[in-house]
Amino acid sequence: MDIQLKRGYLEICILAAMLSGETYGYKLIRDVSKYIELSESTLYPILKRLETAGCVSCRSAEYNGRLRKYYFITDSGRERIAEFMKDWETVYSVYNYIKEAYENDKK
């Protein structure tokens, strides 16, 4: 898959993983890797980018006698997902058109 496209999906996936509540690095990797490949070393820059863009906020809290960073989605993060959904409606209709034409051609 195209690397730029994959990076875009990853950002949305990570945002989507936060929709059900705040989460932390290890849990994000476990949740998202079920659908798309996400390594530990790729997660860090993505989180950082999302934080700089204001889509994600984080806080440190104590867990098991150590500090753990918890990430949660912001309003502009939600908007980012909504935009993605809207874009993909177009992509989906284009996909359907292409698919129909391709299948007709096979017959």
Place this chain on the structure above:
Amino acid sequence: MTKNEFLNELKLRLKRIKRAERNRILQYYSELIDDMTENGKTEAEAVETLGSVDDIAKQILIDANAQGNIKNNNTWLIIVLAALGFPVWVPLLAAAFAILVSVLAVLFAVIVSIFAVEIAVAGSALGLIFGSFAMLFRGAASTALFTLGGGLVCLALSLILVPLLFALVKLIIAGVIRLWCLIFKKSYSPMRSAKLHLAKFGIASACIFCVGIALSLCALGTVKFDITLLNTDKKIESISKALSTADINTVEISVYTDNISILPSTDDSAHISYTDTSFVTHVLNSDNGKLSLISEQNKLHWFEYIGLNFGLDNDVELYLPESYSGSIILKSSTGKMNLSDLNDIETVDITSSTGNITLSDLKTTELYASASTGTIRVSDIRADTAILSASTGAVTFSESNCTDSLTVSTTTGKVKLESCTIPSLKVTVTTGSIGIYAVTCDKSANLSSSTGSITLSDVLTKSLTAKTSTGNITGTLRGNESEYAITSSSNTGNNNLVQRTTGERAISIHTNTGNINITFSGK
């Protein structure tokens, strides 16, 4: 590889990353490893999952390069350059600082001077408005109206200045704060803008201005726009009388604010002129050999007490014939007094508070003059005895002779005697200085001052006593040193005199901390 080994390796490879960012990255990986071990993996397995340290570090460095998170390697170079450039950047920095300070000083001066203008205008407004009431008291209605008009115009100007002043001060303060934020890279938050009420002030000011102008024009209208007719005092009567002085042996004039002049008459009779006003009248009386002019105003007005006089004093002029040989007694509180060209007067007795006393070309048996803050100026006088006293005013006595004695006393006023012949001279001052120039004292001269200095020049005396506490005693005496018996002392100052026990003349000069420097001219 353990967690710590992994983190140390990573840290070594991320040396070029800025410290804060590096710590965040190490924190992230440490947290991940912890989470993985808590979920059943061993430390080694967890580290294994992360992949090779080299690959991770390489990726991080690429990202950091893109985001500018790389430390500046040129720190040392910059320090060296800064040290080498010392002669250049220190003067530049100093110049920049000097410019900043002078700009601030100029702004401060502008604020202060505008405030000064405001205070001056408001002060004149108050002065003129108060003054107009004072004039109304004196019965000068049109002048009072004119002054009130002027006062209102000043008031209007000072009112319109108020919002402009505040606007300017705010502007300057905001500018300074902005500059401060700019220089020290603080975030600038603009001040809450307060309302200036410019319109309200403007309307009030314009109204007052118009009323002021209207009043002034009305006042000018009453005198048919001839500004010279706006007299400060309403004269009821200017009186001028010719008097006979044949049986008169005493002339007494006692007034409060009038100036008094006593001058010689051109004919054989006396003439007196004075002005009665709506507020001050005079009573002229002549009986039992005494001619008296007494002002009926027996106290000063409140506005005269606070120094507002507006030049309201009128002149009393008395012309005496040459044949007059009686006494002259003059009293005035603020008026000036002037006597000249009179011969053979028995006694001249002058008392003044703030007015100046001027005497010239006068021949009298006794002369008494006393002033408080006014000065006493005497020239070309022949008198037997003269007693002059002032408090803060100065006393000048020149080109005059006394056949008997002269006594002068002041507190802070300076005393100056010049070209005089006086047998017995006594001068006492507290802090004022004493100057004696070209004076001959056949009998004795007694000079004493507390902190003032005593200066002598070309003085001839039979017996001189000069004493001060902290002042210097300097100057020249006529004659040779050998003519004088000298006693002198200065406790801490210098003393150039040598003690001598015999001589036809005697001098005794003493000071506590001052210096003594007396020379002899030999003539």
